Amino acid sequence: MAPEATSTRPSSSIKMSAYCAPCNRSFKEQSDLDKHLRNSSSHRSPTTRRRPLTVSSSSNNPEATVPAIQTTTQDVKSPWSRIAVSGYTTALGELSAHCHSQKELEEHGYIVRPYDPADYVNAKICKRCHCKQTRVVSRECTFHPSKWNKWNKKKPYKCCNTTTVSRGCRTLPTHDFDLSQRALTYQDFRQTPSASTQPKFRAVAIDCEMAGIDGGASEVILLCAADFFTGAVLVNRLVCPRERITDMRTSIHGIAKSSLDKATAQGQALSGWEGARSELWKYIDDRTIIVGHALEHDLGALRMIHPRAVDSSILSEITVGGRRVRFGLEKLSSELPKIQIRKGKDGIHDCLEDVLAAREVVLFCTGARTKVEFRAWAEAKKREQIRLNTERKKAKQKKANNRHRRMANGGCSSYAIDSDDGDEEYLRWSDIAEDLGWPHPNTGYDPWSD
Ligand SMILES: [Zn+2]
Ligand SMILES: [Zn+2]
Ligand SMILES: [Zn+2]
Secondary structure (H helix, E strand, O other), X not given: OOOOOOOXXXXXXXXXXXXXXXXXXXXXXXXXHHHHHHHXXXXXXXXXXXXXXXXXXXXXXXXXXXOOOOOOOOOOOOOOOOOOHHHHHHHHHHHHOOOOOHHHHHHOOOOOXXXXXXXXXXXXXXXXXXXXXXXXXXXXEEEOOOOOOOXXXXXXXXXXXXXXXXXXXXXXXXXXXXXXXXXXXXXXXXXXXXXXXXXXXXXEEEEEXXXXXXXXXXXXXXXXXXXXXXXXXXXXXXXXOOOOXXXXXXXXXOOOHHHHHHHHHOOOOXXXXXXXXXHHHOOOOOOOEEEEOOHHHHHHHOOEEOOOEEEHHHHHHHHHOOOOOOOOHHHHHHHOOOOOOOOOOOOOOOHHXXXXXXXXXXXXXXXXXXXXXXXXXXXXHHHHHHHHHHHHHHHXXXXXXXXXXXXXXXXXXXXXXXXXXXXXXXXXXXXXXXXXXXXXXXXXXXXXHO
């Protein structure tokens, strides 16, 4: 049997609990990483290098484990880009030029303005019978006091032991109106604090992993953030949601409930989305450019309104043209900077790896050196889309023709024919998602959401 190759072992096969991106080394504990950062020869560098690229020249820098980027003697090659200190200004300029407009962010599901109660006048929903405030004229509140079992529709209501679809077994004269869950969540959104005298990082890449809670909503359970310029890890912390987790989604992110419980018990986990947001705010202000992939999910989970973002999902989508196709991070990473992520892990996400991969993809999409290559990729994708579209149209036409033929030959005359012709010109992403390699075949999970 051939010995396992060790020299080219990809970093993505390493479970990175505490990870030094520049050195491509993982550590068991955060304290080991800290020690490495202090003592390793590859991190001994002038203090200016250890500092974040800050908005002011004050020496009061945020506390962070910020390794410097410089040539290292490690024999394992790191796939992550190193930007020379002299290149920071250029990289920042290129990144700034690609910040999305508010309209663009809004179109991609970002929350861009604070909650306004005026938008929710008469938009409340009865907590008991779930009727809308606007629809109510004089109807009484008829409801079942016990919860409906959405997993087993045949199960009777506990309150009255009936399975009938009746509106309820109890009636009250008035409703109990409240905002929808969506509106309640919206109320929690806050703008990133504005720049102050305290220097913050100019660009930070982030990613969150989520778990499901009651009602199907997602809550953040892991937050990772890295300095865009150095790749230095700023945050890599588990988050303990306040709500009870009903769906851990371990198959997506690999985080076991027991790990989260342990971190929580040891006081190492951040406290809910609010704690995670506060932690991130230690490193950023409203001038910081947030970098990531499909960030609307991450910023949404953190209830953050942030004005400056560069999102690899949006960048790729608008450059390919057409609003219907979104590419997964794994695909972008392998096709643009040519870095294979989630390798040998059954597609399980590694949050920190995703952060660094999104950084690479954004570097690729915004950098002057790779501009031509990125354009060429987008052109090829556009052609691929058109080809798939034509093929699909042909297949559809063939199917329709066959049906017509069958009908003409005395087939069932009530046979329904597809009539969703309004969408012929463009492909829906879902139509060709499979052709592009996602969603995940086993979990059905949308890969661009994390
Ligand atoms: Zn290191
Ligand atoms: Zn009601
Ligand atoms: Zn009932």
